Amino acid sequence: MTLQTFQVTAFPSLCPVPLRLSCPSQKLSIMGRMHAPGKGISKSALPYKRSPPSWQKISAADVEDHVCKLAKKGLTPSQIGVILRDSNGIAQVVGVTGQKIVRILKAHGLAPEIPEDLYMLIKKAVQVRKHLEINRKDKDSKFRLILIESRIHRLARYYRTTRKLPANWKYESATASTMVA
Numbered sequence: 414m415t416l417q418t419f420q421v422t423a424f425p426s427l428c429p430v431p432l433r434l435s436c437p438s439q440k441l442s443i444m445g446r447m448h449a450p451g452k453g454i455s456k457s458a459l460p461y462k463r464s465p466p467s468w469q470k471i472s473a474a475d476v477e478d479h480v481c482k483l484a485k486k487g488l489t490p491s492q493i494g495v496i497l498r499d500s501n502g503i504a505q506v507v508g509v510t511g512q513k514i515v516r517i518l519k520a521h522g523l524a525p526e527i528p529e530d531l532y533m534l535i536k537k538a539v540q541v542r543k544h545l546e547i548n549r550k551d552k553d554s555k556f557r558l559i560l561i562e563s564r565i566h567r568l569a570r571y572y573r574t575t576r577k578l579p580a581n582w583k584y585e586s587a588t589a590s591t592m593v594a
Contacts (some may be wrong), residue, residue: 448560465508473510477517484523490514491529528577534565536593
């Protein structure tokens with residue numbers, strides 16, 4: 414069997430060396446799950462129609478006010494979305510307002526300084542570290558902490574390149590508990 418060479422044209426900076434694939438039909442997977450064998454294919458399907466349903470009588474200004482009110486209570490953007498969906502019947506904030514929840518919060522100066530997914534990973538790492546202080550021989554938790562922190566570093570690098578975090582921002586386990594508290 415001969416190996417064929419394919420050049421990745423979508424991301425030449427990521428892969429300057431041509432990739433060798435066993436057959437041309439083999440798919441190039443840029444990114445899958447980091448610490449699990451899954452390919453990350455499953456996802457929820459958004460409705461095709463982007464406009465709000467006809468029975469929904471709430472205005473965009475009312476939704477924005479409600480989002481800001483919930484953010485002032487200290488809720489995260491995903492918690493705000495769940496509350497709006499479950500108790501107010503607003504399936505997609507984008508359909509009503511034309512903006513995502515985080516953009517609404519940024520416009521009103523209420524957006525969190527650390528993105529929510531990174532914040533939750535840091536919170537998880539702090540909890541595992543606290544557990545390891547009590548249970549020093551827990552090797553599995555120590556291994557999981559390494560995986561969590563590598564995800565934190567990868568996500569922080571992404572947010573620094575997209576300028577959602579300052580260029581000098583760095584995760585340090587010693588100061589992580591003050592970020593979360």
